[in-house]
Each structure stands twice: as C-alpha cells, then as structure tokens.
Ligand SMILES: [Fe+2]
C-alpha cells in the first residue's frame with residue numbers, strides 16, 4: 001500500500017528538529033541526505049528485473065519513491081543552511097554513481113542488503129522509541145518513523161526477486177558487505193561531521209559518548225541479522241517485526257493522506273502496551 005502522507009512542512013525545521021538530542025538528529029540527517037541517492041538506485045535495480053506482473057513489487061517501488069521524495073524535501077533546507085550537508089549530499093551522489101557502474105545483478109543484491117539494513121534500523125529505532133524521539137519535534141520524527149515503519153512492512157519484496165536471479169544471489173555476500181560499508185559508514189561519518197559542525201553543544205563529551213553507544217547498540221541489532229541473511233534458507237519474513245510501527249501504520253487515513261503524529265498514535269488502542277514496552 002502506498003501512503004503519500006501529507007506532512008506539515010511549516011512545522012519541520014530539518015536543521016534543528018531534535019532539541020534534546022542534536023547528536024541523534026545529526027545521525028538521522030545523514031541518513032536523510034543519503035536517501036535521494038540510495039533509494040532511486042535500489043528502485044532502478046528492482047525495475048530492471050521486474051516484469052510488471054507483481055503488484056506487491058510495484059507497491060514497493062511506489063513506497064520507496066515516496067520515501068526519497070519526502071527526504072529530498074526535508075534535505076532542501078538542510079543543504080541550504082549547511083556546507084557540511086552540501087558536501088555529504090555530493091558524496092552520496094558520487095557513491096551511488098560509482099555503484100551504478102556495477103552489474104544489474106550486483107545492484108539487485110545490494111538492494112536486498114539495503115532492505116535488511118533498513119529493517120534493522122526500524123527494529124533498533126522501535127527499541128528506544130521514546131528515548132530517541134521523545135525530545136524531538138514530533139512532525140519531523142513522524143517523517144523518519146513513517147519511513148522506518150514501511151521498511152518493516154515491505155522487508156521481503158526485494159529478497160523474493162533476488163531469489164529468482166541466481167547471479168544476484170551469488171553476489172549477495174559481497175553486496176551486503178558493500179551495503180554495510182556504504183550505508184553505515186556514511187551515516188557514522190556524516191552524523192559525526194554534521195554534529196561536529198552544529199555549534200556549542202558539540203563540545204559536550206557526554207553527547208559523543210552517547211553517539212558511540214548508539215553505534216555499538218545498532219551493531220548488536222544489525223550484525224546478527226546480516227549473519228542470518230547469509231544462510232540459504234533465510235527469508236526476511238522469518239524476522240519478528242517490532243509491534244508498534246505496524247499498528248501505527250494502520251492509523252493512516254487514505255481519504256486525507258494523513259497519519260496520526262507518532263506521539264499521539266495508538267495510545268488508546270491495544271497497541272499501547274507495545275508502545276510502552278518499546279519506550
Ligand atoms: Fe525506503
């Protein structure tokens with residue numbers, strides 16, 4: 001299902017949306033800067049092999065297109081205000097330009113790996129929902145969480161296509177390594193550079209320690225799943241979904257293209273207990 005969510009862009013200041021944890025905001029902004037380069041790349045990789053008869057695959061492409069469209073809009077103010085963001089944007093374009101020279105099979109394997117990393121990012125984010133997003137501007141946080149929630153929803157689509165293309169399957173090991181270096185490396189370096197250039201609060205060593213701690217805790221989430229994904233009988237559908245995001249997505253209203261803000265969602269529904277457990 002494609003959700004073209006209408007966000008209140010007047011309420012979103014992408015340069016300073018996380019008031020309590022600007023270091024978290026810097027890492028998330030690095031991810032955002034990469035999306036308008038990474039997601040068109042993975043869409044093209046899937047489209048190359050797509051025969052147009054799979055509705056779920058078409059919906060996947062539409063969801064990813066909606067994601068990078070929203071991130072492009074989010075990034076506009078960021079790149080206008082920050083030279084570091086502009087440099088990172090150029091690096092992202094260059095990296096995916098280079099990856100575009102690889103074979104279509106490698107690109108498809110990369111796309112499957114990208115989806116695993118995206119799923120793990122969602123799982124990690126939900127494990128600390130209130131800790132990570134509680135002090136943030138709720139509209140901006142909703143943008144990131146909507147994207148992550150849809151990554152959970154469509155986690156197996158690219159894997160299924162890759163399983164039908166033996167040359168892509170064979171390249172998965174290398175692709176997942178490259179995907180980790182590109183995605184996690186860019187997020188780590190980009191987040192550090194954006195935070196370092198963000199002003200006085202970057203002088204607080206506690207914030208840097210927190211950044212390192214998040215990196216370690218994310219590694220504990222992503223690495224075991226990457227290891228699992230190397231097995232021949234692995235399928236993303238075997239991964240247990242974090243519960244809150246899926247129930248929140250059900251609050252999308254297609255008549256108005258709106259979804260309840262993340263901090264107002266599910267509190268009166270049976271998902272409330274899951275929400276609290278995730279906090
Ligand atoms: Fe996406």
Ligand SMILES: [Fe+2]
Pocket residue numbers: 064115118150151154
């Ligand atoms: Fe995705």
